[in-house]
Amino acid sequence: MLSRVADSLYWMSRYFERANHCARVLEANHNLMLNPSKLSTEERWHRITESLGIAPAAGGIDPHNAMVKLTSDAGYESSLAFCIAESRENAGQVREQISSEMWEGLNSLYHKVTKAGAKPETDSDPMRLVAAVREGSYQFHGMTDATMNHGEGWQFIQLGKYMERSCALPVLLDAYFSRVREADTLDWVGLLASCAAFESYCKVYTAELRPDSMAEFLLLNPEFPYSVRYAVERMGAAIAAISQTSFTKAGGRIERIAGRLRASLAYAQIAEIMIGGVHRYLDDVIKQCNSLHAAVHMVYIDYPIQSALEA
Amino acid sequence: MSTPAQFAHLPMPAPFGDYALGPPYDEMFRANGRPRTHYRNLYTQLLNLPSEELYRFKKEADLSFFNQGITFTVYGRAEGTEQIFPHDLLPRIVTSSEWATIERGLIQRITALNLFLADVYHDRRIVKDRVIPGEIIYTCKHFRRQMQGVRVPRDVYISVAGTDLIRIPDGRFVVLEDNLRVPSGVSYMLTSRKVMKQIFPALFRKCGVRPIEQYSQELLSTLRSLAPEGRSTIVLLTPGNYNSAYFEHAFLARQMGIELVEGRDLVVHDNTVYMRTTSGLQRVDVIYRRVDDDFVDPLAFRADSTLGVAGLFNAYRAGNVVLANALGSGVADDKAIYSYVPKIIRYYLDEDPILDNVETFLMTDRAQRDEVCGNLEKYVVKAVGESGGYGMLIGPHSSREQQAEFREKILADPRNYIAQPTITLSAAPCFMNGRIEPRHVDLRPYVLFGEKATIVPGGLTRVALRQGSLVVNSSQGGGSKDTWVLQN
Numbered sequence: 001m002l003s004r005v006a007d008s009l010y011w012m013s014r015y016f017e018r019a020n021h022c023a024r025v026l027e028a029n030h031n032l033m034l035n036p037s038k039l040s041t042e043e044r045w046h047r048i049t050e051s052l053g054i055a056p057a058a059g060g061i062d063p064h065n066a067m068v069k070l071t072s073d074a075g076y077e078s079s080l081a082f083c084i085a086e087s088r089e090n091a092g093q094v095r096e097q098i099s100s101e102m103w104e105g106l107n108s109l110y111h112k113v114t115k116a117g118a119k120p121e122t123d124s125d126p127m128r129l130v131a132a133v134r135e136g137s138y139q140f141h142g143m144t145d146a147t148m149n150h151g152e153g154w155q156f157i158q159l160g161k162y163m164e165r166s167c168a169l170p171v172l173l174d175a176y177f178s179r180v181r182e183a184d185t186l187d188w189v190g191l192l193a194s195c196a197a198f199e200s201y202c203k204v205y206t207a208e209l210r211p212d213s214m215a216e217f218l219l220l221n222p223e224f225p226y227s228v229r230y231a232v233e234r235m236g237a238a239i240a241a242i243s244q245t246s247f248t249k250a251g252g253r254i255e256r257i258a259g260r261l262r263a264s265l266a267y268a269q270i271a272e273i274m275i276g277g278v279h280r281y282l283d284d285v286i287k288q289c290n291s292l293h294a295a296v297h298m299v300y301i302d303y304p305i306q307s308a309l310e311a
Numbered sequence: 312m313s314t315p316a317q318f319a320h321l322p323m324p325a326p327f328g329d330y331a332l333g334p335p336y337d338e339m340f341r342a343n344g345r346p347r348t349h350y351r352n353l354y355t356q357l358l359n360l361p362s363e364e365l366y367r368f369k370k371e372a373d374l375s376f377f378n379q380g381i382t383f384t385v386y387g388r389a390e391g392t393e394q395i396f397p398h399d400l401l402p403r404i405v406t407s408s409e410w411a412t413i414e415r416g417l418i419q420r421i422t423a424l425n426l427f428l429a430d431v432y433h434d435r436r437i438v439k440d441r442v443i444p445g446e447i448i449y450t451c452k453h454f455r456r457q458m459q460g461v462r463v464p465r466d467v468y469i470s471v472a473g474t475d476l477i478r479i480p481d482g483r484f485v486v487l488e489d490n491l492r493v494p495s496g497v498s499y500m501l502t503s504r505k506v507m508k509q510i511f512p513a514l515f516r517k518c519g520v521r522p523i524e525q526y527s528q529e530l531l532s533t534l535r536s537l538a539p540e541g542r543s544t545i546v547l548l549t550p551g552n553y554n555s556a557y558f559e560h561a562f563l564a565r566q567m568g569i570e571l572v573e574g575r576d577l578v579v580h581d582n583t584v585y586m587r588t589t590s591g592l593q594r595v596d597v598i599y600r601r602v603d604d605d606f607v608d609p610l611a612f613r614a615d616s617t618l619g620v621a622g623l624f625n626a627y628r629a630g631n632v633v634l635a636n637a638l639g640s641g642v643a644d645d646k647a648i649y650s651y652v653p654k655i656i657r658y659y660l661d662e663d664p665i666l667d668n669v670e671t672f673l674m675t676d677r678a679q680r681d682e683v684c685g686n687l688e689k690y691v692v693k694a695v696g697e698s699g700g701y702g703m704l705i706g707p708h709s710s711r712e713q714q715a716e717f718r719e720k721i722l723a724d725p726r727n728y729i730a731q732p733t734i735t736l737s738a739a740p741c742f743m744n745g746r747i748e749p750r751h752v753d754l755r756p757y758v759l760f761g762e763k764a765t766i767v768p769g770g771l772t773r774v775a776l777r778q779g780s781l782v783v784n785s786s787q788g789g790g791s792k793d794t795w796v797l798q799n
Contacts, residue, residue, distance in 0.1 A: 001588055002570055002576050002586060002589075004573065095562075095565070096571050103379075152589065245589075303591075305587075308587075308592045
């Protein structure tokens, strides 16, 4: 597979997942913010941006404007509109590699998002957009699995999706666990809803929302798709599959980095993590993901020609 | 030129309203207003369809094109540069005997032009025998001195041609232009067929339309026949996704199952071409390039090109990679050389041309130039090296200022222009805003030439969507129709 193509598939998928994640966080918080809380609107918005890894806006926040900006401002790098446009842009460069169904799905989602962005007049409009992205994302994942060869290209799509998730979840968790004491029940519901995790969590721990149980669930649960461990496992599987289809020797190096991260999540115990500090642990996960990303880029995408000719 | 007085307004049944029949050949109707035999099935169907139904079909078709992202890019306009390719709902129908003539004529033409190119870049017998003046060849914008003496596989220079045919008032097809460099549009032919089958399944069954879906396989085997023995990594080289035909490049690569590469994906080392893959560098044997000569290799041609691959030309000359079409094949579709094609056919094949040319005046010839410059309102003037409807003057539809501007241009650089009498293209019924009206059309079949010559029965029928307009280029507000070649 062409390196450029692999790169585009990877970024198509990452941006798509980013939009998806952002949509989920916004939807969860929008519903909660309709309830009164001891936190001010600004403090709550501050946590939303923090949980998305966005630098807080200076000055006062107007909730409606902030929501519109995060959903439909195509010039703003963290908005849904921007991420969907970037995802489509990357897909457009490799249209022959993805199935027509995937392209058509992404294309029509893009048109929906840009068209809606043109006139966000009422309060409910941004939320309709958010819902469209969420539904569109389930469809897109379904089509990706059902209509595309599960070959190397598909693996790069998986890698992009789970890499993005592995990077985004720790940021989200950090925003909540750095202020465990201030949070009330509704905030925790918001966290779970941001990961579409409420029902799944209750099945395991019942509706008793204990911070350490939630940390355990969202960090270490091996079966829930929006847990860090699950995302890292899938990412590792994609990396192993890619390394098997391509014959690059350096593939082993990447597998080693991925394996270390997998092991650290697989054998960790939540009590230890809580004692050592959740923030430090999450930070370490993000650092390892970044070095994994850099290694993938160096081995498969942007390798020096001379070394490839010698091989 | 036709004036409104010459148009007959015969009473026509409902959806046709006041469909005007005039001096141009009408694809569907005889002069007496009755449909031609091969159009009867369509005609009956249209009479029986309520117009809301046609509207619904039209919407369905447009939506299908939109969702598939079948768009093209118009250069030179800042906003709305990506547009859906406008598509007309009604098929253009060609009989099997008309097609047989077209097919024989095009195969004869591409065979002769390939022989011509091999001669131009080797012995130049045609110049020595004084059939074509040498300076016309050497002054061609697309003549590539670097190709002198370079052998290409099977002596095939043109593997893919998209020849523009028009139908003149007496009903014959004639050649308007040979597009021999990187002709595009074939993806519209293929996708529009797919859409039409969804919309008119019954009509397809009734008419017996010959299939065109095998085009991609035929193209692949044509390219494969140029590959060296035992090596067959074929790629399609695109300028990238900002190119107006990018949709088509991606479409064809996917249909053929080959890699779609950009210049930055390729590297040349030791006169061998490789592509960068996730498994390291992989050798490339045949490049179906959709990049113009000028941009293929910044070392050999335009140094400012970022679309090409440094060193590609040397690898090509060393015989380590095949390019299709060959570099330098643009000489043969220069519009001044075009006027010599009948002579070229007679010279190499000793046959009379099956398809005629449109009469063409060379501006390098003094008498012809004076005639044209004195009567610019009668002629169509074209720049010889341009395509896509750019750089041309349509005399009857031009202002005095435009004529004066072109007169100056011609006098300043006569070699760069040719003129042709204004020809009225044939008209075909189109569904325009609820009514069926005639619009001018041409026909671009796609000719493949490798081990053998192949033409899938059909082509792109391009439509001048504005009433009365003769310009069918998609960049100038043209659209397309599906072209049905009947079985018998």
